[in-house]
Amino acid sequence: MLLLMPNSQNFLIMMNDFLDNLAANLHHKSQPKMKLTESQLEQFKANYAELIVDGMDMDTLVTFAIESIQQNINDWDEDDVKSEILDYYGEETLNDLMPSGDEIPILETNTPQYGMGVGK
Numbered sequence: 001m002l003l004l005m006p007n008s009q010n011f012l013i014m015m016n017d018f019l020d021n022l023a024a025n026l027h028h029k030s031q032p033k034m035k036l037t038e039s040q041l042e043q044f045k046a047n048y049a050e051l052i053v054d055g056m057d058m059d060t061l062v063t064f065a066i067e068s069i070q071q072n073i074n075d076w077d078e079d080d081v082k083s084e085i086l087d088y089y090g091e092e093t094l095n096d097l098m099p100s101g102d103e104i105p106i107l108e109t110n111t112p113q114y115g116m117g118v119g120k
Contacts, residue, residue: 036044053061073081085094 056064073084076084082094085097
């Protein structure tokens, strides 16, 4: 039987804090203390990444992928971006991705202006 003293509310709060701290310490002490090899660490990271992705809905996953790609190409200059797009997707896609008003197809800059009313 627990006898409560005049300041029993404080005692209960202190005991609750003590039990929370004890549980937290026991949890941390139960974690393995071994050091992983390089390949084990890579697998550990891959497992964690998979857990994160498994918890995402499709919209969150798409947003995360786009932001990750943007972050990876953040330091690229204009020529780097154009070169990458041309290598993987071609000139048509490059033009489709260009902001409006900046579309100048390479072919049109090197050919005469046939059918445009020039020279009539």
